[in-house]
Each structure stands twice: as structure tokens, then as C-alpha cells.
Amino acid sequence: MSTESSTQKSPLLADTLTDSDNFNSNFVIKVGKNVTLALGADALLIHAIVDADPKVVKNIQCCGLWTTESSPSQEIPFYNILAVEASESTLSIKYAKLLLKEDYSPSTLQYILNGGEATKVESWVERLLELAYGDAQRNKRLRVLINPYGGKGYATDLYAQYAAPMFEAAGCKIDLETTTHSGHAIDLGENIDVDAYDAVVCCSGDGLPYEVLNGLAKKPNASEALTKLAITMLPCGSGNALAWNLYGTNSVSLVALAIIKGLRTPLDLASISQGNTRTLSFLSQSYGIIAESDLGTDHLRWMGAARFTYGFLVRLIAQKTYPCDVAFKVEMDQKKDIKEHYLAYKNKKPELRPVGGGDQVGKGLPPLKYGTVDDEVPSDWEKVSTDTIGNLYAGNMAIMSADVNFFPASLPGDGMMDLVMIDGTIGRMKSLSMMTAVEKGQFFDIPEVEVRKVSGYRLIPRNQGDGYISVDGERIPFSPFQVEIHQGLGTALSKSGHLYEARGPC
Numbered sequence: 001m002s003t004e005s006s007t008q009k010s011p012l013l014a015d016t017l018t019d020s021d022n023f024n025s026n027f028v029i030k031v032g033k034n035v036t037l038a039l040g041a042d043a044l045l046i047h048a049i050v051d052a053d054p055k056v057v058k059n060i061q062c063c064g065l066w067t068t069e070s071s072p073s074q075e076i077p078f079y080n081i082l083a084v085e086a087s088e089s090t091l092s093i094k095y096a097k098l099l100l101k102e103d104y105s106p107s108t109l110q111y112i113l114n115g116g117e118a119t120k121v122e123s124w125v126e127r128l129l130e131l132a133y134g135d136a137q138r139n140k141r142l143r144v145l146i147n148p149y150g151g152k153g154y155a156t157d158l159y160a161q162y163a164a165p166m167f168e169a170a171g172c173k174i175d176l177e178t179t180t181h182s183g184h185a186i187d188l189g190e191n192i193d194v195d196a197y198d199a200v201v202c203c204s205g206d207g208l209p210y211e212v213l214n215g216l217a218k219k220p221n222a223s224e225a226l227t228k229l230a231i232t233m234l235p236c237g238s239g240n241a242l243a244w245n246l247y248g249t250n251s252v253s254l255v256a257l258a259i260i261k262g263l264r265t266p267l268d269l270a271s272i273s274q275g276n277t278r279t280l281s282f283l284s285q286s287y288g289i290i291a292e293s294d295l296g297t298d299h300l301r302w303m304g305a306a307r308f309t310y311g312f313l314v315r316l317i318a319q320k321t322y323p324c325d326v327a328f329k330v331e332m333d334q335k336k337d338i339k340e341h342y343l344a345y346k347n348k349k350p351e352l353r354p355v356g357g358g359d360q361v362g363k364g365l366p367p368l369k370y371g372t373v374d375d376e377v378p379s380d381w382e383k384v385s386t387d388t389i390g391n392l393y394a395g396n397m398a399i400m401s402a403d404v405n406f407f408p409a410s411l412p413g414d415g416m417m418d419l420v421m422i423d424g425t426i427g428r429m430k431s432l433s434m435m436t437a438v439e440k441g442q443f444f445d446i447p448e449v450e451v452r453k454v455s456g457y458r459l460i461p462r463n464q465g466d467g468y469i470s471v472d473g474e475r476i477p478f479s480p481f482q483v484e485i486h487q488g489l490g491t492a493l494s495k496s497g498h499l500y501e502a503r504g505p506c
């Protein structure tokens with residue numbers, strides 16, 4: 001029996017069938033003369049004797065590709081099933097078929113239905129769809145935004161080749177627009193009809209989702225918009241952190257499949273108050289060596305990804321430090337407690353965001369419970385004044401770019417940011433070894449890595465004329481700012497419904 005390479009089990013229904021169900025006659029139908037289709041534990045089981053009746057299994061052209069079902073028997077993981085339809089005389093099954101390493105493309109199987117099975121077919125089709133989609137919304141309405149200049153400039157082609165055929169096969173409704181200028185997605189977010197779509201799909205890096213979120217935040221009914229519309233991305237930029245965290249891959253077709261099967265997941269968002277502005281952040285804020293290595297090396301773009309490493313090493317060798325005053329509303333500061341919190345959250349059943357949002361209709365952004373950066377620091381915040389910080393990095397997601405799981409304990413909806421502080425005087429060798437520890441998943445436990453879970457913090461740079469502060473990879477002015485988390489204000493489409501696709505801290 002040939003086996004389609006499995007991407008993932010349908011998450012919430014994988015355990016609803018047992019092996020003994022495999023041959024439960026309720027889940028088996030006969031099609032053509034000699035094909036049986038059974039619903040197994042986590043896959044559609046197809047058993048066919050092709051030679052006996054060459055017309056039973058047909059080759060169908062789908063989205064320009066001819067599928068060839070040369071093998072008489074195969075298994076298709078439920079996760080890969082995109083659509084199933086039965087007419088009076090035919091049954092059609094569309095699924096994501098593995099082409100190359102991580103590239104999938106839709107393919108169709110079509111069978112002739114036997115009159116004798118007619119009564120069974122309708123409920124069999126619905127059962128297969130339930131197993132294929134679990135709690136994921138079917139036929140999502142997607143507002144697709146393409147940044148034609150994202151990453152290396154291939155977003156338009158990547159979408160057309162790897163994502164559009166999958167969305168079409170899965171019966172998603174698509175409304176596509178290409179951005180024409182920087183800031184365009186802010187306007188598109190601000191003016192979107194929140195009842196017309198289920199998700200905004202950015203074919204871009206992390207810059208476009210940041211703009212869309214901040215456009216939605218400008219709406220008078222911002223909370224309603226952010227709970228109704230999920231924000232997600234097809235990885236077409238350089239960093240693509242959102243895709244790594246939600247789907248654990250940089251493959252456009254696999255992400256398209258994960259969006260089709262995506263579970264509506266409450267996502268914490270942070271308000272950044274600076275001067276008299278308030279912006280939303282979904283990913284991270286950084287001050288010190290990380291912000292400088294990223295934003296301060298723009299003139300070295302010709303180096304490609306190496307510019308970050310180069311910028312990092314130059315500053316590391318100089319042992320640069322970044323004086324500042326920091327204050328935090330600490331929720332947890334012991335690594336043991338953070339690990340326990342992570343495990344307890346992981347083991348809980350996900351609470352998915354309902355389609356259509358919930359009870360936020362008409363509501364604007366939540367008020368700032370800790371005030372703005374111009375208010376007094378709340379009396380119960382912990383204060384630290386330091387001249388020697390090398391890196392202050394706050395994460396709302398775990399993975400910052402491929403292989404950089406910097407915040408392993410980060411959770412989408414726990415109402416806390418993970419804040420990491422590392423002293424800049426710990427020594428060059430120690431700093432370098434930390435870089436490799438991130439890749440090996442050993443970073444969290446390094447004693448010199450201070451980790452706190454906070455629900456708010458303030459940072460005031462000191463004794464420097466100018467410098468870099470990064471919010472979601474974008475530069476903001478070099479002046480004091482305050483961050484406050486809003487639990488579950490946003491919505492994402494994730495694979496698990498409550499976790500990032502990152503190795504946890506334990």
C-alpha cells in the first residue's frame with residue numbers, strides 16, 4: 001500500500017476513531033466496481049483493484065496539473081483532504097498531494113457512485129469532512145493582500161503557484177489586492193468590511209500584518225474587528241516570524257494548507273504607548289544589540305541574511321551596552337514557575353475563538369489599564385536602572401526567524417509577554433555561546449538569561465543621543481515607551497488552537 005506523506009493529523013478529531021473503527025461498515029463505501037473507501041484512524045484508506053476496471057479511477061486535470069493515480073491503494077491523511085463532493089453519479093475528493101519535499105499541490109480523485117450505496121454516501125461525505133476539518137471553519141472567506149516587494153519580490157508568483165490553487169480547491173472565497181505603497185495595508189485594514197471576511201492573509205514578511213493590525217486598530221469598532229478577522233500570512237518576506245510561529249514552516253503551500261485547516265486562536269496583542277501615539281504589536285520589541293543588529297544594518301542589505309550576524313558580532317566585540325531605566329509589571333520571574341505555567345497551558349483544551357468574533361460588537365480598543373508612558377509608573381511595578389544592558393527583548397511569539405526560538409515559553413493567549421534581559425558585560429565567549437544555545441533549544445536555562453513574564457513594562461533609554469528601538473521589526477523613535485498586553489485581543493489561525501509551533505521550555 002502506498003502512503004501519502006503525512007503533514008499532520010486533523011488535530012481535534014484524530015483520536016475520535018479507534019483502529020477497530022477502521023472497518024466499521026458505517027465508514028466504508030464501495031465505489032466503481034472494485035474500490036473501497038474507508039475512514040481510518042487518521043487517514044482516508046483507498047483500496048482499489050485498478051486492472052479490473054480501468055474506468056474506476058480516473059485521472060483528472062486540476063488547476064493545470066494532471067494527477068496520476070498509478071497505485072491501486074493509498075492513504076490520504078485527513079489533514080490533507082480539502083473538499084469532498086458527491087453528485088448523483090460521482091464522488092470527487094480533492095486533497096493536497098505531495099509533489100516535492102515540502103511542496104503540495106491540489107489533486108482530485110473522482111469515482112463513479114454505485115446506486116446501492118446512495119443512502120450512505122451523504123453521511124459518509126459529511127463524516128469525512130468532519131474528520132478533515134475538525135473544529136476548523138470550512139470555506140473561509142479570505143482577504144488576500146500581496147506585497148509585491150516583500151522579501152526577494154516573488155510574492156505575486158508564490159501566491160499564484162502555491163497558495164491560490166489550494167484555496168480554490170478547498171472552496172475558499174478569495175478577494176485579492178496588491179499593495180501599491182508603504183502604509184497601504186494600514187488603509188486597507190482601517191476600511192475593511194469586518195463582516196465580509198473571516199481572515200486577512202498577507203503574502204509578505206511581518207511588515208504587512210503589522211500594518212493590517214494597526215489599520216484595524218484605527219476602526220471605531222477595533223475590538224470587534226480584531227476578534228472577527230483572523231490575521232495571518234503566507235511566508236513571502238525575509239523573516240516570516242508569523243508563519244514560523246503559527247505553522248512551523250516556510251513552505252507557502254504548506255502554510256496555505258494550514259490556513260485552510262487553521263483553528264481560530266485568540267492572540268494577545270500589545271499596545272505601545274510613546275509620546276501621544278498608541279500602536280499595536282503582535283511579535284516583539286527590542287532594545288540593544290538585537291534592535292541595532294537588525295535596524296542599524298540597513299545599509300548592509302547587500303549582504304542578505306548575513307548582515308544581522310555581522311552587525312551582531314561587531315557590537316559584541318565592542319561589548320556595547322545600552323543604559324536605560326526599566327519598570328515591569330511582573331507576573332512570573334522564576335524559570336521553574338514559567339515552565340509549570342507553560343505545561344499547564346499546553347495540557348488544557350484549546351478555547352477557540354468563535355466564528356464572527358463573540359461579544360465585542362461595536363467596541364473600540366480596550367482602555368489602557370496601566371496608563372501611558374507619560375503617567376506615573378504604577379506603584380506595584382518592579383524598577384531596574386542599569387548602565388550595562390546588552391539586550392532587552394520582549395516576545396509575544398516564540399520564534400523570531402527561522403531556527404531562532406528565542407522565547408520558548410511564549411504562548412499566544414496567556415496575557416503575558418516574555419521579557420528577556422542579558423547583561424552586556426558577560427563576556428564575548430559567553431555571548432557567542434548564547435547564539436548557538438538558541439538554535440539548540442538550551443537558551444532558556446542559561447543562568448545569565450533573565451526571563452520574566454510581564455503584563456506591562458516601560459523602557460526609558462538613558463545617556464545616548466540616538467539609537468534603535470524595534471517594534472515587530474519596524475523602527476520607532478528613540479524615546480521612552482510603555483507596553484501593555486491585551487489578552488486575546490487579536491485572532492490568529494493556528495494549527496493547534498492554543499500553542500506556537502515551537503519547542504517549549506521543557
Ligand SMILES: Nc1ncnc2c1ncn2[C@@H]1O[C@H](COP(=O)(O)OP(=O)(O)OP(=O)(O)O)[C@@H](O)[C@H]1O
Nearest residue numbers: 150151179180181182183204205206207237238239
Ligand atoms: N507596493 C509597495 N511598495 C513599497 N513598499 C511596500 C509596498 N507594499 C508594502 N510595502 C512595505 O514593505 C514593507 C516590508 O514589507 P514585508 O514585511 O512584507 O516584506 P519584507 O521584505 O519581508 O520585509 P522585512 O525585511 O521587514 O521582513 C512594509 O512595511 C510595507 O509598508
